[in-house]
Amino acid sequence: MATNGGKGNGNGNGNTLPKIQTKKSDEICHDDSAPPVKACTLDELHSLQKKKSSVPTTPNASAAAAFSDDDRQKQQLQSISASLASLTRETGPKVVKGDPSATKKAETQQAAAAHPKHHSHHNVVPTNLNISDSALKSTHILYNLSPAELYEQAIKFEKGSFITSSGALATLSGAKTGRSPRDKRIVKDETTVQDLWWGKGSPNIEMDEHSFLVNRERAVDYLCSLEKVFVNDQFLNWDPKNRIKVRIVSARAYHSLFMHNMCIRPTPDELDAFGTPDFTIYNAGQFPCNRYTHYMTSSTSIDINLSRTEMVILGTQYAGEMKKGLFSLMHYLMPKRGILSLHSGCNMGKDGDVALFFGLSGTGKTTLSTDHNRFLIGDDEHCWSEDGVSNIEGGCYAKCIDLSREKEPDIWNAIKFGTVLENVVFEEHTREVDYSDKSVTENTRAAYPIEYIPNAMIPCVGPHPKNVILLACDAFGVLPPVSRLSMSQTMYHFISGYTALVAGTEDGIKEPTATFSACFGAAFIMLHPTKYAAMLAEKMKKHGATGWLVNTGWSGGSYGSGSRIKLAYTREMINSIHSGALLRANYTKTDVFGFEIPAQVEGVPSEILDPVNTWSDKKAYKETLLKLGGLFKKNFEGFVNYKIGADSKLTEEILAAGPNF
Ligand SMILES: Nc1ncnc2c1ncn2[C@@H]1O[C@H](COP(=O)(O)OP(=O)(O)OP(=O)(O)O)[C@@H](O)[C@H]1O
Ligand SMILES: O=C([O-])CC(=O)C(=O)O
Numbered sequence: 001m002a003t004n005g006g007k008g009n010g011n012g013n014g015n016t017l018p019k020i021q022t023k024k025s026d027e028i029c030h031d032d033s034a035p036p037v038k039a040c041t042l043d044e045l046h047s048l049q050k051k052k053s054s055v056p057t058t059p060n061a062s063a064a065a066a067f068s069d070d071d072r073q074k075q076q077l078q079s080i081s082a083s084l085a086s087l088t089r090e091t092g093p094k095v096v097k098g099d100p101s102a103t104k105k106a107e108t109q110q111a112a113a114a115h116p117k118h119h120s121h122h123n124v125v126p127t128n129l130n131i132s133d134s135a136l137k138s139t140h141i142l143y144n145l146s147p148a149e150l151y152e153q154a155i156k157f158e159k160g161s162f163i164t165s166s167g168a169l170a171t172l173s174g175a176k177t178g179r180s181p182r183d184k185r186i187v188k189d190e191t192t193v194q195d196l197w198w199g200k201g202s203p204n205i206e207m208d209e210h211s212f213l214v215n216r217e218r219a220v221d222y223l224c225s226l227e228k229v230f231v232n233d234q235f236l237n238w239d240p241k242n243r244i245k246v247r248i249v250s251a252r253a254y255h256s257l258f259m260h261n262m263c264i265r266p267t268p269d270e271l272d273a274f275g276t277p278d279f280t281i282y283n284a285g286q287f288p289c290n291r292y293t294h295y296m297t298s299s300t301s302i303d304i305n306l307s308r309t310e311m312v313i314l315g316t317q318y319a320g321e322m323k324k325g326l327f328s329l330m331h332y333l334m335p336k337r338g339i340l341s342l343h344s345g346c347n348m349g350k351d352g353d354v355a356l357f358f359g360l361s362g363t364g365k366t367t368l369s370t371d372h373n374r375f376l377i378g379d380d381e382h383c384w385s386e387d388g389v390s391n392i393e394g395g396c397y398a399k400c401i402d403l404s405r406e407k408e409p410d411i412w413n414a415i416k417f418g419t420v421l422e423n424v425v426f427e428e429h430t431r432e433v434d435y436s437d438k439s440v441t442e443n444t445r446a447a448y449p450i451e452y453i454p455n456a457m458i459p460c461v462g463p464h465p466k467n468v469i470l471l472a473c474d475a476f477g478v479l480p481p482v483s484r485l486s487m488s489q490t491m492y493h494f495i496s497g498y499t500a501l502v503a504g505t506e507d508g509i510k511e512p513t514a515t516f517s518a519c520f521g522a523a524f525i526m527l528h529p530t531k532y533a534a535m536l537a538e539k540m541k542k543h544g545a546t547g548w549l550v551n552t553g554w555s556g557g558s559y560g561s562g563s564r565i566k567l568a569y570t571r572e573m574i575n576s577i578h579s580g581a582l583l584r585a586n587y588t589k590t591d592v593f594g595f596e597i598p599a600q601v602e603g604v605p606s607e608i609l610d611p612v613n614t615w616s617d618k619k620a621y622k623e624t625l626l627k628l629g630g631l632f633k634k635n636f637e638g639f640v641n642y643k644i645g646a647d648s649k650l651t652e653e654i655l656a657a658g659p660n661f
């Protein structure tokens with residue numbers, strides 16, 4: 001037992017702690033296995049931790065380039081300052097690169113060491129005209145940050161940001177958890193009054209140039225009033241000939257990471273050569289619009305000005321507005337070049353057979369284009385040009401409600417570090433996400449880069465489609481699970497753009513509502529639907545594509561009595577389309593809609609192929625079928641006076657391809 005020295009805690013009862021024995025000074029044990037750190041202070045130690053990056057926050061000039069790093073930086077900051085310029089004060093804000101907390105220290109160090117000549121900010125674009133207080137203030141620019149940097153920004157500064165157990169960034173989109181189509185405005189000017197589809201049925205609600213500028217100024221002033229803003233310079237469209245350069249200015253790390261994932265990410269060299277963007281988004285979503293401004297009917301406004309190539313977002317933080325705003329832009333720009341823009345998923349088999357998946361929200365574009373046996377070209381937005389198909393985006397935006405690892409393994413596994421998880425609920429401690437929880441919204445979403453899907457096709461392009469699959473989630477339960485369509489039927493159903501939704505209220509309304517959305521994306525189209533339909537018909541004919549209608553909705557009765565068709569069965573039907581097996585099946589024609597339905601599909605019980613077999617109440621089936629047929633007819637009345645394509649023959653054929661009774 002150790003003895004106590006002069007001082008100690010000994011109480012003499014034998015329970016004292018043993019005295020610590022130290023070795024004699026010459027025997028002191030050093031842990032010499034590693035050399036000492038090359039730093040004398042903590043600051044120095046921390047500065048060693050981060051290696052100077054060549055991308056993307058401090059873009060590097062390539063060796064051959066004529067500009068020095070400094071010139072290039074300055075040019076880039078000038079371009080960003082110009083983007084953020086007030087149109088009335090005609091001067092951009094002072095912009096400083098980097099995080100406000102980090103730059104102060106960095107600048108002092110730089111001034112003291114690397115650039116002793118520079119007594120002011122090294123990377124500030126100054127404005128000479130300090131005529132207003134706002135011109136005295138500088139705005140920090142967080143330029144093309146990496147996912148890791150954006151995670152840190154989100155977690156430090158944005159309430160509701162958390163890392164989930166799989167490494168995704170969980171965020172809240174605020175009061176809006178979906179798009180606000182009634183708050184979308186398009187500037188009507190000399191060009192767009194001619195070019196665009198206006199009036200009844202059109203998604204394009206007009207606003208004048210002046211009101212746009214009022215909102216733009218509001219957004220820009222809001223953004224410049226912040227200590228820092230995020231700027232993303234990225235691309236749309238994997239077709240190199242038709243690539244569009246976009247700049248997204250936003251106030252939240254969530255928005256920057258979302259767009260990092262959803263747009264095409266430039267390489268360091270591409271970023272160096274970026275220059276001036278073709279289109280700019282000002283996302284001031286936390287800040288409302290001013291309801292005294294003409295055309296404003298709520299505190300939310302999403303405004304597109306095609307002539308100025310700008311979009312302004314006020315009063316909604318739902319990130320999908322940016323994604324779909326850019327899609328609207330493509331629906332304008334691409335058809336002008338003879339390229340068809342499509343609200344569709346797209347994948348390709350090992351033999352190069354490409355399939356398009358059209359469908360309204362929730363019908364299965366993302367789910368069914370993400371197929372372990374095929375290459376994913378994209379899940380939502382594509383172009384069909386003379387060269388084939390190309391994805392517009394660099395990422396996917398999957399619905400997460402009731403997501404299961406077993407049924408959708410690829411999407412499940414894509415929800416990892418870098419992925420933005422919107423509005424999901426997770427267990428407080430373990431951060432395990434409960435995908436069945438609708439407490440925040442039913443529209444929970446994951447946004448991830450397309451390469452998170454193992455068999456993504458990079459670059460995301462492919463040859464001309466062989467199959468065009470129209471998806472409908474028919475909650476009435478009367479459309480066959482799969483039917484082969486004639487060309488005119490394909491056009492009829494493309495223009496109709498049908499799905500049925502079930503309004504989910506707390507009391508549980510059982511009645512499905514038919515939704516018709518022209519071209520399976522009326523909210524995003526800019527021209528009259530018949531323009532896109534004519535292009536689709538022309539391309540399908542030219543390249544010999546076959547049209548199909550797949551009902552991913554109800555079977556055995558309407559919503560409430562029947563049940564949703566098993567995803568596994570839908571996948572089998574889609575497999576038979578891809579393989580060509582379904583082309584060789586025996587078909588019978590249905591009443592009312594005149595669909596051709598196969599007698600057999602491998603892996604699917606034959607009795608479900610004709611919906612009448614699955615309904616016990618045959619009378620109810622027939623009534624529901626006629627009811628839906630009537631809704632189709634009524635919807636199509638809006639299109640009967642339009643000519644589709646050059647010859648009226650196609651128009652007549654399409655009209656005749658609808659339900660007949
Ligand atoms: N038979 C089925 N076929 C397809 N999807 C099904 C089926 N049964 C259930 N589902 C579910 O329906 C949902 C389809 O949503 P998905 O994300 O694929 O829609 P989307 O067409 O991509 O819509 P959006 O354009 O809004 O992204 C998924 O949650 C999927 O799990
Ligand atoms: O844009 C969104 O919010 C989701 C989507 O893909 C769609 O609605 O088609």
Ligand SMILES: [Ca+2]
Binds near residue numbers: 365366379399
């Ligand atoms: Ca989708």
Ligand SMILES: [Mn+2]
Binds near residue numbers: 343380
């Ligand atoms: Mn979509």
